[in-house]
Amino acid sequence: MFLARIYVTLKPAVNDPQGLTIxxxxxxxxxxxxxxxxxxxxxxxxxxxxxxxxxxxxVREMCQKLLSNPVIEDYRFEVVEG
Amino acid sequence: MFLARIYVTLKPAVNDPQGLTIxxxxxxxxxxxxxxxxxxxxxxxxxxxxxxxxxxxxVREMCQKLLSNPVIEDYRFEVVEG
Structure with missing residues (x-):
């Protein structure tokens, strides 16, 4: 069994109203x-x-197909065992 | 200037409908x-x-006061310079 930790962030040029509100x-x-x-x-x-x-x-395929929107988001991940 | 990377997760016992949907x-x-x-x-x-x-x-204070809900969420963070 593997555990993937996936981080999805808005690209730097994209407005982030949620971040501004926080x-x-x-x-x-x-x-x-x-x-x-x-x-x-x-x-x-x-x-x-x-x-x-x-x-x-x-995991890379999941990120590209569902977990991130490649037009406005970047993703990175790490995979560990266990 | 410091950059804090903050991860807020639901506690293990808490239902996660968003995760189930994904x-x-x-x-x-x-x-x-x-x-x-x-x-x-x-x-x-x-x-x-x-x-x-x-x-x-x-950052710890921010997590406790606004960024996480301590009843249902855990948080962790790392702070780096720059």
Whole structure:
């Protein structure tokens, strides 16, 4: 069994209203040192594959087909055993 | 300037309908090796603090006050310079 930790983030040029709202909330709470916030997704996927390379290939395919929107998002991931 | 990478995840005992939906979508697309999906949030916060320890203390406070819901969520983070 493999565990993939997947991070999906908006591309730098894409507006991030959720991040702006969180920054506003933090500043209202007194966290005035905050310069910027970018919001993304974090996914943990457990999958059964024969080896690490096969698991990484499957996860890359999942990211491209469903987990990220390649027009506006980037993704990165790491796969560990267990 | 420091960059905090913050991961907010549901506690293991908490139901994750978003994760279940993503798992269903992956299986429909043919990713039958997927056993489970847990969905969380990933945040990148840039902040101006005098040193690493001060930045970490501020980020911990942000997580407790706004970025996570301690009843149902866990958080972890790392702070790097730049």
């Amino acid at each position: 920054r506003g909330g933090l500043q209202t709470l007194g966290f005035t040192s905050v310069a910027s916030v970018r919001a993304g997704k974090y996914l943990e996927v457990r999958l059964e594959e024969r080896d690490q390379a096969a698991a990484e290939a499957r | 798992r269903g979508g992956l299986q429909t697309l043919g990713f039958t090796s997927v056993a489970s999906v847990r969905a969380g949030k990933y945040l990148e916060v840039r902040l101006e603090e005098r040193d690493q320890a001060a930045a970490e203390a501020r």
